[in-house]
Amino acid sequence: MARAATTTDAFNAVAEPRRRLIVELLGEGERSVNEIVDAMSAPQPQVSKHLKVLKEVGVVSSRKDGRQRLYRLDANALRPIHDWVSEFEAMWSDRLDRLDTYLDEVKRKEQP
Amino acid sequence: MKTTIDRSGSARVTLPSDTEILIERDFDAPAELLFAVWTDPEHVRNWWGFPDHPMIVCEIDLRVGGSWRYVVEHPDAGAIGWHGIYREIERPGRLVSTEVFEGYPDGESLNYLTLAERDGVTTMSVRVVHQTKENRDGHVNSGMEGGMQVSLNRIDEILASLQGDAE
Numbered sequence: 583m584a585r586a587a588t589t590t591d592a593f594n595a596v597a598e599p600r601r602r603l604i605v606e607l608l609g610e611g612e613r614s615v616n617e618i619v620d621a622m623s624a625p626q627p628q629v630s631k632h633l634k635v636l637k638e639v640g641v642v643s644s645r646k647d648g649r650q651r652l653y654r655l656d657a658n659a660l661r662p663i664h665d666w667v668s669e670f671e672a673m674w675s676d677r678l679d680r681l682d683t684y685l686d687e688v689k690r691k692e693q694p
Numbered sequence: 695m696k697t698t699i700d701r702s703g704s705a706r707v708t709l710p711s712d713t714e715i716l717i718e719r720d721f722d723a724p725a726e727l728l729f730a731v732w733t734d735p736e737h738v739r740n741w742w743g744f745p746d747h748p749m750i751v752c753e754i755d756l757r758v759g760g761s762w763r764y765v766v767e768h769p770d771a772g773a774i775g776w777h778g779i780y781r782e783i784e785r786p787g788r789l790v791s792t793e794v795f796e797g798y799p800d801g802e803s804l805n806y807l808t809l810a811e812r813d814g815v816t817t818m819s820v821r822v823v824h825q826t827k828e829n830r831d832g833h834v835n836s837g838m839e840g841g842m843q844v845s846l847n848r849i850d851e852i853l854a855s856l857q858g859d860a861e
Binding site: 670671674677678679680683684685689 | 721
């Protein structure tokens with residue numbers, strides 16, 4: 583399935599449901615690949631592929647700990663998404679403020 | 695006469711589940727008036743567009759099975775449209791309609807408007823429910839002009855919980 587630019591930014595990276603599961607899991611703390619595989623009941627190659635995408639956009643980082651590699655979430659890479667939700671909220675807030683102002687006008691017209 | 699409360703900026707947006715978004719706000723007006731202002735095109739034209747995104751199409755056929763279509767003119771992106779079908783109409787407390795963002799025609803959501811009036815204050819809630827994971831995922835990428843589609847679930851919470859670590 584053609585899906586352009588999945589690796590270009592955090593938005594695209596977390597648009598994939600399995601990757602979002604990984605993000606949620608790592609939100610609870612650092613995890614090894616095996617722990618992620620177990621938690622997701624997904625085959626390891628698939629999990630590794632998703633981790634690679636998340637790493638490329640900086641949503642996760644990893645470090646070596648003995649023989650295993652541990653993954654953790656990098657909150658700053660999620661900031662554009664957080665900002666987007668805030669913008670969305672601001673858009674609705676402005677729209678409903680204008681509705682409110684308009685309601686006042688309508689009420690004034692109805693009760694001269 | 696009651697004191698008017700300044701409610702500007704009081705809309706709340708939350709992401710209650712993986713497929714939903716919830717927008718809530720209180721208004722000092724009866725539900726009947728809010729319902730009229732929400733569903734009569736002569737009213738909607740006065741508030742739905744933005745100062746730099748004027749509304750150029752506002753069609754509302756307020757019957758079960760009737761359709762609606764809104765188009766705003768964006769200074770950079772050109773015309774941006776949304777349309778849907780009314781599914782349930784229980785004036786003035788409830789309105790259920792489908793919504794398709796025309797930039798993402800395969801992604802249809804179901805929107806539930808409820809207006810609950812109490813002591814002259816009406817609480818509006820708009821709950822947007824996505825139909826499939828695919829649509830939901832597509833809408834993540836459609837940007838803010840996708841209007842009411844967002845599916846970021848717990849990311850906002852996670853981010854909030856991690857802010858301490860990151861800064």
